[in-house]
Amino acid sequence: GENVEQHPSTLSVQEGDSAVIKCTYSDSASNYFPWYKQELGKGPQLIIDIRSNVGEKKDQRIAVTLNKTAKHFSLHITETQPEDSAVYFCASAFEGDTGRRALTFGSGTRLQVQP
Amino acid sequence: GAVVSQHPSWVICKSGTSVKIECRSLDFQATTMFWYRQFPKQSLMLMATSNEGSKATYEQGVEKDKFLINHASLTLSTLTVTSAHPEDSSFYICSAVAVSDTQYFGPGTRLTVL
Numbered sequence: 001g002e003n004v005e006q007h008p009s010t011l012s013v014q015e016g017d018s019a020v021i022k023c024t025y026s027d028s029a030s031n032y033f034p035w036y037k038q039e040l041g042k043g044p045q046l047i048i049d050i051r052s053n054v055g056e057k058k059d060q061r062i063a064v065t066l067n068k069t070a071k072h073f074s075l076h077i078t079e080t081q082p083e084d085s086a087v088y089f090c091a092s093a094f095e096g097d098t099g100r101r102a103l104t105f106g107s108g109t110r111l112q113v114q115p
Numbered sequence: 116g117a118v119v120s121q122h123p124s125w126v127i128c129k130s131g132t133s134v135k136i137e138c139r140s141l142d143f144q145a146t147t148m149f150w151y152r153q154f155p156k157q158s159l160m161l162m163a164t165s166n167e168g169s170k171a172t173y174e175q176g177v178e179k180d181k182f183l184i185n186h187a188s189l190t191l192s193t194l195t196v197t198s199a200h201p202e203d204s205s206f207y208i209c210s211a212v213a214v215s216d217t218q219y220f221g222p223g224t225r226l227t228v229l
Contacts, residue, residue: 036220043121043208043220044159089158095216102149103218105158 002027006090006106014114019080021109023090024072030092033066033073034103038087047088048075051095080113087111117143119211121221128199129229135195136224138209144189145211149218150182153206165192199228 003026013019025033031052036044050057050064050073057064061080066073077084087110091103118141128134138148146167151159163184164172171184183195192211196203208223 032216034218041223041225043119043210043222045220046217049217102161102164104161107158108156 002030002092002104004090004092004104004106006109008109009107010110010112012112012114013080015080015082017080019075019077019084019111019113021075021088021090021111022072023074023092023106024070025092025104026071027092027094028071029094030104032093032095033064034091034093035062035064035075036089036091036105038089038108040086044089077111080111082113082115085111085113117141117211117213117217117219119209119219119221121207121209121224123224124222125225125227127227127229130200131198133195133197134199134226135193136207136209136226138192138194138211138221140190140211140213140219143211143213145213146189147212148186148192149210149212150184150192150194151208151210153208153223155206159208162194196226199226201228204228 006023034049037047038044061078063076087108089108090106093103094101120139122137148165150162153159162177165184165186167186173179186192204227206223210218210220
């Protein structure tokens with residue numbers, strides 16, 4: 001089955017700096033890669049996703065890049081703010097004609113933005 | 116946007132009792148819902164896939180007789196933890212898949228078994 005590895009497990013940055021979180025996946029059939037933000041005691045919230053037909057996607061301060069050949073994808077947050085502090089999870093899944101299989105999650109990265 | 120609710124948000128029960136957790140998609144229909152379990156400071160682990168009108172598909176190592184899943188309608192799935200024990204204490208999270216295939220998560224239910 002699919003295995004997703006995520007690094008680093010914790011990340012501390014100064015407010016205004018950039019943060020990068022990296023994930024690798026094992027199943028070359030995976031073609032959907034979402035990122036989730038989870039605050040304490042809450043469910044994960046989708047912040048951005050990318051499909052394998054594109055290499056990069058950006059939404060304001062958040063961007064995701066995908067390297068299919070190397071089977072890794074990254075989350076980039078620029079101009080970080082204290083409210084960005086949370087646990088971030090990457091995930092992968094296969095989307096086919098019959099829909100999407102269940103997500104496989106990475107281990108999570110605890111991001112702390114120091115004011 | 117799409118909203119998924121869970122009820123209750125937290126529950127404390129005695130060992131040996133059963134607990135039911137509801138997952139509802141409030142403004143969209145979901146033929147597929149997933150149930151996850153999350154231990155403190157760990158990732159989400161898929162427990163089962165719930166399809167409306169059919170039996171749930173359980174992941175390896177998840178006891179189907181202990182974690183009963185019912186997906187009775189396109190907006191409601193329930194997870195019942197039967198004969199709960201302290202080791203079942205965890206954060207249970209559901210998600211619902213919209214027509215766009217985007218998966219929306221509920222806020223989670225914290226179960227504590229005494």
